[in-house]
Amino acid sequence: MPAPCTSTGRCATGNCDGRICFAGPCRYGRAMERPQRPLYALVLRLGAAFVFGTMFMVIKYAGEAGISVPEIMFWRQAACLPVIALWLGLTGHFHEIRTNRIGNHAGRAMVGMTNMSLIFTGTVLLPLAESTTLSFASPLFAVLLAALFLKDKVGPWRWSAVLLGFAGVVIVAQPGGEPVSSLGVGLMLTGAFLIAIINFQIRDLARTESSACIVFWFSLFGTLLMAPLMPFFMTDYTPFEWFLVLTMGVTGAIGQMLLTASLRHGAVASVIVMDYSQLIWATIYGWLVWDRFPNATLFLGAPLIIAAGAIIAFREQRLAKRRPDEPSALSD
Numbered sequence: 001m002p003a004p005c006t007s008t009g010r011c012a013t014g015n016c017d018g019r020i021c022f023a024g025p026c027r028y029g030r031a032m033e034r035p036q037r038p039l040y041a042l043v044l045r046l047g048a049a050f051v052f053g054t055m056f057m058v059i060k061y062a063g064e065a066g067i068s069v070p071e072i073m074f075w076r077q078a079a080c081l082p083v084i085a086l087w088l089g090l091t092g093h094f095h096e097i098r099t100n101r102i103g104n105h106a107g108r109a110m111v112g113m114t115n116m117s118l119i120f121t122g123t124v125l126l127p128l129a130e131s132t133t134l135s136f137a138s139p140l141f142a143v144l145l146a147a148l149f150l151k152d153k154v155g156p157w158r159w160s161a162v163l164l165g166f167a168g169v170v171i172v173a174q175p176g177g178e179p180v181s182s183l184g185v186g187l188m189l190t191g192a193f194l195i196a197i198i199n200f201q202i203r204d205l206a207r208t209e210s211s212a213c214i215v216f217w218f219s220l221f222g223t224l225l226m227a228p229l230m231p232f233f234m235t236d237y238t239p240f241e242w243f244l245v246l247t248m249g250v251t252g253a254i255g256q257m258l259l260t261a262s263l264r265h266g267a268v269a270s271v272i273v274m275d276y277s278q279l280i281w282a283t284i285y286g287w288l289v290w291d292r293f294p295n296a297t298l299f300l301g302a303p304l305i306i307a308a309g310a311i312i313a314f315r316e317q318r319l320a321k322r323r324p325d326e327p328s329a330l331s332d
Contacts (some may be wrong), residue, residue, distance in 0.1 A: 001216040041266025044258045045274035051255035053281030055248060056123050056132065057289060062244040063124030070226060070233045072248060073116050077222035079249015080256070084216050087257075099217065108201045109221030115194035116222075118187045125184030129294040132282035132293075133172050133302045134188035138195035139272060139309040140165040145196055161311040168304030171297050199272070203263050210261040215253060273313050276306045 059072055099105065123131045130289045140162045146152035173185045205214050237245070262271045279302060286292045 003161045021264065029083070038267075039310055041262045042274055044262040044265065045271040046277055048255050048258035048262060049187070049275055049278040050091070051251050051258060052283055053278045053285065055251035055255060056282070057128060057285040058244055058247050058251065059120055059133075060123050060128055061289065062241070062248065063120070065241065065244070066235075067237075067241060067245065068233045069117060069120050069124070069281065070229045071235075071245070072120055073113065074223065074226035074230055074234075075245035076116070076120075076248045076252045077219045077226065079246050080215065080253035081220035081223065082263040083250055083253040084212055084219060084257075087168050088212055088216075093210070093212060096213045097216045099209060099213060101205065101208065102217075104201070104205055105214070105217035107222055108198065108205060109218050109225065111194055111197055111201065112218055114145075115191050115198060118191035118194065122184045122187035122191060125181040127180070127292055127294070128282045128286040128290070129279065129298055130172055131184065131188050132279050133298060133305060134169060134185060135192050136279070136302075136305045136309060137165060137169055137189055137192040139312045141193040142196035142199065143312055157315050161308040161315070165305050165308030166279055168301040168308065170304075171301030171304065176216075197314050199263070202296055205283075206260060206264040211257045211264060214260050215256045218256070228257075231278060276309065279306075282310060 032151065055076075059076075062072055063069065119131075119135065122134070125131075126134075143154055143158050143162050147154040169189065175179065202214065262274075283294055286294065
C-alpha cells in the first residue's frame with residue numbers, strides 16, 4: 001500500500017506527489033532504495049541458516065536441561081541488545097535506530113514473539129531435524145496468504161507446489177509411523193504460518209530501515225514483552241546454563257541481522273531457498289549432540305517440502321520479472 005511521504009520537497013524517486021510515495025516512506029526527500037545484490041543476498045541467507053541452526057540446537061539443549069521457554073525467549077531477545085549496540089558503536093551507525101515507523105516495528109515484534117513461543121516449544125518437543133523440516137512449510141502458507149489477502153492470482157504451478165509440500169509435511173509428521181509429538185507438529189506448523197507473515201513484514205520494513213534498526217527494535221520490544229514474566233519463571237543458573245542463554249542471544253542477533261540484510265539485498269523468492277540448508281546443520285547437530293539420525297520418513301518428506309518451496313520461489317521470481325502490462329502467460 002502506498003505510504004505517506006515524509007519529505008518536504010520533491011521525492012527523488014519521481015513516484016511521489018508530495019502526499020503519497022509509491023516507492024515507500026521517504027527520508028530527507030528521497031526513498032531508501034538500494035540496488036539488488038542477488039549473490040550477496042544468497043551468501044547472507046546461507047550464513048543465517050547456519051547461525052540459526054546452531055541457535056536452535058542450543059535452544060533444544062537448554063529446554064531439555066530445564067530452562068523454560070519464557071526464559072529462553074527473554075534471553076534470546078535481551079542478549080541481542082548489547083550485541084547490536086556494540087556493532088552500532090563500532091561502525092558509528094547508532095543513528096540508524098531512529099525510525100518513523102514505530103508502529104510497524106511493534107507489530108512485527110508481536111507476531112515475532114508469538115511465533116517464537118510456538119517454534120521454541122516445538123523445537124524442544126520434536127527431534128531437531130524434524131522440527132526444522134516442518135518450519136520449511138512457511139512458503140506454502142505464503143502462497144495461501146497471497147491468494148486470500150493480497151488477491152494474488154495463483155495458478156496450477158504454485159497450487160501444485162502447495163499440495164506437494166503439504167504431502168511432505170504429512171510424511172514427516174509420521175501418522176501411523178514412529179510416534180512424534182502431535183503438539184510439537186501443530187506448534188511448528190502454526191509457527192511456519194507466522195514465519196510467512198513475518199517475511200512480508202520484514203520485507204516491508206527493509207524498504208526504509210536498516211538491518212540493525214529492525215533487529216534492535218524487535219529485540220527491545222521482545223525484551224519488554226517478556227520481562228514481566230521473568231519473576232514467575234527465572235531460576236538460578238549454573239555457569240554452563242548462563243553460557244547457553246547468552247549463546248542463544250548472540251547467535252540470535254547475528255542470525256537476525258544476516259536474515260534481515262538478505263531481504264534488503266535480494267528478493268524473498270530468491271533468498272528463501274537458502275533456508276533449506278539449515279536442515280543439514282540440524283541433522284549434523286542431532287547426530288553429534290543427541291546421537292540421533294533422522295528416520296526414513298524425513299528423507300521421504302523433506303525433499304517434497306524443499307522441492308515445493310523451490311518451485312514457489314522460482315515461480316515468484318519469474319512472475320516478478322514479468323512486466324505488468326504483458327499478457328498473464330506466467331500467472332500460474
